[in-house]
Amino acid sequence: MKLNSPDVIRYALLVALGITGYLLVLSWAADSADAGGRENQEPVAGEISTPSGDEGVAGDQELVPPLPSGVVDLPDDSMASPASAKVTHQDPTLGAVSSDRMIVVETPLLNVLIDRYGGDVVKTSLLRHAQSLSIPDVPVTLLDRTSHKTYEAQSGLTGLDRDHDRPLYMSTQSRYRLDEGSLEVVLTHRAEGIETVKTFAFEADQYVIPVSYRVRNLGEEPLHTRLFVQLKRDASPVESRGAGFFAPRAYLGAALTTDDSRYEKLSFEDVESSNFSAVVTGGWIAILQHYFIAAWVADRDQRYDYFGRRGADGLYRFGFIGPETVIPSGREGNFSARFYAGPKDQASLRNISENLNLTVDYGWFWWLSVPMFMVLDLIQDYVYNWGIAIILLTVAIKLALWPLASTSYRSMAKLRKVTPQMKRIQERYSDDSAKLRQAMMELYQKEKVNPLQGCLPMLPQMPVFIALYWVLYESVELRHAPFFGWIQDLSSHDPFFVLPILMGASMFAAQALNPPAPNPMQQRMMRLMPVVFTVILAFFSAGLVLYWLMNNVLSFAQQWWITRRFEKADVRPSS
Secondary structure, X not given: OOOOOHHXXXXXXXXXXXXXXXXXXXXXXXXXXXOOOOOOOOOOOOOOOOOOOOOOHHHHHHHOOOOOXXXXXXXXXXXXXXXXXXXXXXXXXXXXXXXXXXXXXXXXXXXXXXXXXXXXXXXXXXXXXXXXXXXXXXXXXXXXXXXXXXXXXXXXXXXXXXXXXXXEOEOOOOEEEOOOOEEEEEEEEEEOOEEEEEEEEEEOOOOEEEEEEEEEEOOOOOEXXXXXXXXXXXXXXXXOOOOOOOOOOOOXXXXXXXXXXXXXXXXXXXXXXXXXXXXXXXXXXXXXXXXXXXXXXXXXXXXXXXXXXXXXXXXXXXEEEOOOEEEOOOOEEEEEEEXXXXXXXXXXXXXXXXXXXXXXXXXXXXHHHHHXXXXXXXXXXXXXXXXXXXXXXXXXXXXXXXXXXXXHHHHHHHHHHHHXXXXXXXXXXXXXXXXXXXXXXXXXXXXXXXXXXXXXXXXXXXXXXXXXXXXXXXXXXXXXXXXXXXXOOOXXXXXXXXXXXXHHHHHHHHHOOOOOOOOHHXXXXXXXXXHHHHHHHOOOOHHHHHHHXXXXXXXXXXXXXXXXXXXXXOXXXXX
């Protein structure tokens, strides 16, 4: 095998492309290794369990999850452990107390469970997003607090919300339903001369929930307090059904925006040994998983102390504390933040807060992926089918890369023409490598053939492929998006492997137009490449394989057209 052979160069590039695909598979497998294969036990669609009506207010305190000794659950002014626990009693003059401690709020998009103890969001179900196509009536559960899982959104006021000492809010009803328009869920609490009204504002068509406090100081002394919010979660992987070994799993951890970085990841491992802290103007902090996100968004113009830490109970807490507010006797103070629990919809996230759309993480080639998704989304707005949009995007990419591909195919046509001469030279100088190299160089110069012209134009297609891979992998818009027939989810692999087989067949067809490799070993390896790629891509998303198949078909058509023109003219094709 001669190192200066164009077939060697082409073979090396194909091997590099194969290694790239293999590494992508290894990355998927590594991410999936800790999935645990645990089945997600869900209630009936749209239902959130609540305590039975027999459990009155007297039983509420028994539902408070106990904290181990020494665990700091809620932030305070100093982030230090609070004083000994006590129970804050309600002032009965504020109205009737619901017999259930849990409040259920259902909108067209969300089913939310709010715990009156602290007014925390302890469960959210996304009604427009099914867990899987096989169980379309069971929605995705993002936040949840069960015996084996902890993931909740907490908020409160320092000095008023303390470990083991949360306000037990009152509500006039335990279940709310919103079909259109807006709805406010108002919680009230009065104790020790402080009257607190906590309000959740729901919109029928929004995943974002503004949370506000109105605090009235009825005591004689000024009240010093700060707003705090946090997401509290264990490190368990996202639960799934029958995901399989090659099922992709994206980054699971926290992220935030700071004054110095538009998008900064803060993984669970980052806060294992040391706490995170930063002072940020406005901003947001979120916990990300594949396709979905929970986030707290701060007011834009104020300074906040952001934090991330792991408690002694093994739970992770990410959030921020607002500036101190002093409420004089007889006066009121107002505090607010926004909570988001929903899909990583780029347009919605961009409107909620600056840089929040960056949680749709496209990796190194984001600068290619972002415009690629914009074009794909624009096409889908007209064709109403993401599969057809991928096909049309492939055509657009092929047109953009047409000049590079034409250069490559013209060079291959030239090499194909001089292949008989190359074989004669190899037979003549099979025992003298120096003369063989010299004769080959003379042939290249005489025929004005450059082997690299047929190989280097292939390189720009690799980042395009990787960028599109991340678009199809990260974009929730393609989750459960149907194409036609048996392909009902472009984000999952083809269940019958039809597309990977067609893709492999298209690679075999393309090889017929390429100059044959003179070395028998190279010929065997080239014949094996379509089989290898078919096996690898069999477990990639159907949308990605659809792109590769269409790219191969268009490439074959372009190469066949250029080669046919070249052979008919029997001259070097003009540029």
